[in-house]
Amino acid sequence: DTGVSQNPRHKITKRGQNVTFRCDPISEHNRLYWYRQTLGQGPEFLTYFQNEAQLEKSRLLSDRFSAERPKGSFSTLEIQRTEQGDSAMYLCASSLDRDGADTQYFGPGTRLTVL
Amino acid sequence: AQRVTQPEKLLSVFKGAPVELKCNYSYSGSPELFWYVQYSRQRLQLLLRHISRESIKGFTADLNKGETSFHLKKPFAQEEDSAMYYCALSPLGSARQLTFGSGTQLTVLP
Numbered sequence: 001d002t003g004v005s006q007n008p009r010h011k012i013t014k015r016g017q018n019v020t021f022r023c024d025p026i027s028e029h030n031r032l033y034w035y036r037q038t039l040g041q042g043p044e045f046l047t048y049f050q051n052e053a054q055l056e057k058s059r060l061l062s063d064r065f066s067a068e069r070p071k072g073s074f075s076t077l078e079i080q081r082t083e084q085g086d087s088a089m090y091l092c093a094s095s096l097d098r099d100g101a102d103t104q105y106f107g108p109g110t111r112l113t114v115l
Numbered sequence: 116a117q118r119v120t121q122p123e124k125l126l127s128v129f130k131g132a133p134v135e136l137k138c139n140y141s142y143s144g145s146p147e148l149f150w151y152v153q154y155s156r157q158r159l160q161l162l163l164r165h166i167s168r169e170s171i172k173g174f175t176a177d178l179n180k181g182e183t184s185f186h187l188k189k190p191f192a193q194e195e196d197s198a199m200y201y202c203a204l205s206p207l208g209s210a211r212q213l214t215f216g217s218g219t220q221l222t223v224l225p
Contacts, residue, residue: 003158033211042201056211105160106158
């Protein structure tokens with residue numbers, strides 16, 4: 001297992017277009033997280049799944065954002081009608097719940113540029 | 116609301132010198148604090164967490180609840196320590212939603 005993977009690694013799109021990112025977690029991990037990171041800032045939490053259930057969503061996650069984890073394995077993050085302010089690095093992380101002492105393992109990220 | 120502050124965006128030290136990366140937090144409950152590190156062209160990875168009370172790569176960090184701080188320290192910096200360091204917080208016993216600081220870029224000079 002090579003760790004958390006994310007595809008694509010880079011995405012350039014025009015304002016108003018829809019984009020979808022994929023995250024494949026470490027295989028036995030039941031928790032999956034999405035974060036967004038803009039230049040000069042630390043990652044900001046977007047949403048979290050326990051198996052296929054989306055349990056927490058940040059208020060940063062506007063109606064244009066939707067995330068799914070249909071079979072409790074990979075996850076997708078879709079942004080509809082992209083705006084220039086959506087340009088950022090989107091990070092995925094996964095963890096295995098062990099009595100609350102889980103460690104989040106991060107993927108390499110998908111860098112989104114909205115023109 | 117929880118908040119993590121890293122006051123230094125950039126920090127440079129010479130090899131062999133002590134290094135301290137500052138982290139202050141605000142949180143109304145009991146927090147768990149973490150340090151994450153990102154080396155050049157690598158992904159973000161956990162360096163240490165206060166609950167483990169362990170030293171990783173010579174780094175230690177002590178949670179000071181009175182000063183609401185979790186500073187990262189190493190007595191003798193090495194060139195391979197050059198990286199971006201992020202302090203992060205989550206509710207104790209629930210490492211679900213991490214709140215990160217803005218990071219400190221550490222450069223260890225030869």
